[in-house]
Amino acid sequence: MSPYEAILLTIITASTPLLLAAIGELVVERSGVLNLGIEGMMVMGAVCGFAAAHVTGSAWLGVLAATFAGIATSLLFGLLTQTLITNQVATGLAITLLGLGLSGLIGSGFVGLPGVKLANVSIPWLSDLPYVGRLIFGQDPLVYISIVLTVGVAYVLNNTRVGLIIRAVGQNHHSAHALGYRVVAVRYACIAFGGATSGLAGAYLSLVYTPQWIENMTAGRGWIALALVVFSTWLPERLAAGAYLFGGVWILGLYAQGMGIGIPSQLLSALPYIATILALVIISTNRRLSVINTPASLGQGFVPDR
Amino acid sequence: MKKLLTAAASIALVSALSISAVAADKLKVGFIYIGPPGDHGWTYQHDQGRQAIDTRFGDQVETVFVENVPEGPDAERTITRLARQGAGLIFTTSFGYMDPTLKVAAKFPDVKFEHATGYKRTDNVSTYSSRFYEGRYVIGQIAAKTSKTGVAGYIGSFPIPEVVRGINAFLLGAQTVNPDFKLKVVWVNSWFDPGREADAAKVLISQGADIITQHTDSTAAVQVAEEQGVNAFGQASDMAAFAPNALLTSIIDNWADYYIARTQAVLDGSWVSTDTFGGMDANMVNIGPFINMPADVKAEAEATVAAIISGKLHPFAGPIYKQDGSLAAAAGETIDLGTLLGMDWYVQGVDDKL
Incomplete structure (x- = not known):
């Protein structure tokens, strides 16, 4: 394997969990809900995915379990914020804390056990092509799923009636309600979708990235995903670019260190964040664009008035 | 309401007293x-x-x-x-x-x-x-003996004296076997982030390292080594279960x-x-079983451990040169404890800058 292939493969592995978690949150926020519980849903996905894969021996059942664990955790958030109209920021934080604690409890029996790795795709002939074979045709399945999800979300939001309804609910829930759309039901569906992709992101960590269960193994990736959604001004194509930019700068920083260039490692570790903040500043100079895309009802609970 | 509060407060006080009793x-x-x-x-x-x-x-x-x-x-x-x-x-x-x-x-x-x-x-x-560095010296020797590329990768947490000391001891041990041994260092600026530790291991392997060692807390790096078919050392705890074919030994804190x-x-x-x-003499640093290595390498590692325990060998015995070429300890001298505890410079041969 040539060095450049190794670099790109490592970048893709580092970026995919961010993209998976963020693409779901993007839909959630487009529907006007701010779910700060990504980290909690991710870590629940990671532990349930690992546990199911370890018990059944099938990585795919692990992926399925992770997805459902993410959905279950997100529906708890939905119940609290949509039905009981609790504060979304506080509830999201509570979900993160709950997820981190509960996953440790569920996973206590699984620490240090051998994991099941989700096998890479292997297409005869194509995967063995020089230079591009492994990159394009030999990734693990979740990488393809993350790309399909991103393209799908972009298409649905921009070109379909369902996307229009989601955006309407996020922009002005009173108007959407007056038009006869079921605001709360739409938001529940979006929250569940966000939970599913966060669960997948967790599965990526415990079944592909580092196939094992370790407490807190998400290590703050949920928060980076959350920042990426804002960075992208709620546009899926930008979100993908942002996730790969973050992962790319991070891995290239490690490469620069390994080559002994002599840039302080603290600066290199901060670079992904600096790059993301810079991009954010540059984007927000175009005020019109960010105002148009920001869901106007973001973070507000909706109580139907009649 | 006020009464209720007073009652609650006194109950709390009484229960607090009984707990402390x-x-x-x-x-x-x-x-x-x-x-x-x-x-x-x-x-x-x-x-x-x-x-x-x-x-x-x-x-x-x-x-x-x-x-x-x-x-x-x-x-x-x-x-x-x-x-x-x-x-x-x-x-x-x-x-x-x-x-x-x-x-x-x-x-x-x-x-x-x-x-x-x-x-x-x-x-x-x-x-x-x-004195973790005593263990680092031993695994450095083993690394130089088993490496084919002559390059090891070291995953660091934070550039503090404790970690820098370990890097230097590792390389000093390796240089006793192969004076041209190279050491690449990657800092992840975290004690515990399995994903990043795995990234760092992959980066180091792709840059030619065929031995991975780490001063971070999870088992992610040794698992990457196992997957990619290179050797690794366990850190802090015996990690053989996570890399049964890749692991050579572990430094175990007791x-x-x-x-x-x-x-x-x-x-x-x-x-x-x-x-x-x-250190090893006080049983605070142990070395795990030597596995996946030829008998002669194992025998020499055991001899080094014995020499450190008996005091015959000090990993930081001179001559030692700093990265910039200046003399840190002349032959016959040993770097003193104060310098060790505040170590903020690399020895010659580290492929990194602090």
């Missing part, structure tokens, strides 16, 4: 952990030490621990809480807890504090650490003896603030 005849020993006890690395070994206290003292002592405490203001709050809850002895088990530990210790003069790997002491704050001795000292009333820096 029960707790008075039992020594409470608190632990602050940087990661989860299930990391199978640094924190895992500290937790083994805590359990050893439980086993030894039974009903005399009660141990409590708080895991995943970030270094910084959160640590101060958590240590204060343990002290308020009546802990008589508190172990804070990461370098970054140094200043928070001192701050809390000043407020609780009757509570004894033990800070791992730090250098600031007061009347009720002791420090303790292990805190149990020290923790039992210090708990005993508090029970006896003989506890005084002190600094402990124990």
Whole structure:
């Protein structure tokens, strides 16, 4: 394997969990809900995915379990914020804390056990092509799923009636309600979708990235995903670019260190964040664009008035 | 309403009093952990030490621990809480807890504090650490003997003296076998982030390293080594189960003896603030079984361990040159303890800059 292939493969592995978690949150926020519980849903996905894969021996059942664990955790958030109209920021934080604690409890029996790795795709002939074979045709399945999800979300939001309804609910829930759309039901569906992709992101960590269960193994990736959604001004194509930019700068920083260039490692570790903040500043100079895309009802609970 | 509050307050007071009355005849020993006890690395070994206290003292002592405490203001709050809850002895088990530990210790003069790997002491704050570098020297030798590319990759957490010392000792050990041995260093600026540790291992392997060693807390790097078919060393704990074919040996921290001795000292009333820096001879640093290596490499590693224990060999015995070519210790000299504890320079041959 040539060095450049190794670099790109490592970048893709580092970026995919961010993209998976963020693409779901993007839909959630487009529907006007701010779910700060990504980290909690991710870590629940990671532990349930690992546990199911370890018990059944099938990585795919692990992926399925992770997805459902993410959905279950997100529906708890939905119940609290949509039905009981609790504060979304506080509830999201509570979900993160709950997820981190509960996953440790569920996973206590699984620490240090051998994991099941989700096998890479292997297409005869194509995967063995020089230079591009492994990159394009030999990734693990979740990488393809993350790309399909991103393209799908972009298409649905921009070109379909369902996307229009989601955006309407996020922009002005009173108007959407007056038009006869079921605001709360739409938001529940979006929250569940966000939970599913966060669960997948967790599965990526415990079944592909580092196939094992370790407490807190998400290590703050949920928060980076959350920042990426804002960075992208709620546009899926930008979100993908942002996730790969973050992962790319991070891995290239490690490469620069390994080559002994002599840039302080603290600066290199901060670079992904600096790059993301810079991009954010540059984007927000175009005020019109960010105002148009920001869901106007973001973070507000909706109580139907009649 | 006011009556209700007074009643509630008095109930709370009474129950608090009764709790402290029960707790008075039992020594409470608190632990602050940087990661989860299930990391199978640094924190895992500290937790083994805590359990050893439980086993030894039974009903005399009660141990409590708080895991995943970030270094910084959160640590101060958590240590204060343990002290308020009546802990008589508190172990804070990461370098970054140094200043928070001192701050809390000043407020609780009757509570004894033990800070791992730090250098600031007061009347009720002791420090303790292990000569991990002795183990690093041994694995450096093994690395140079088994490596085919002559390049090892070292995953560092933070560029603090403890870690820099380990890097230097590793390379000094390797240079006794192969003077041209190269060492690449990648810092992940975290003690515990399995994903990043795995990234760093992949990066180092793709840059030609065929031996991976780490000064971070999870088992992710040795698993990457196993997957990619290169060799690795376990850190802090025996990691053979995670890389049965890749692992050569592990440096194992043994805190149990020290923790039992210090708990005993508090029970006896003989506890005084002190600094402990124990090595292989004091059984604070152990080397795991030597596996996946030829018999002659194993025999030499065992000889090195024996020489360090007997005091015949000091990893930092001269001649040692700094990275810039200046002499750090002449032949016949040994780098003194103060310099070791504050080590902020690389020896010649490290492919990195501080």
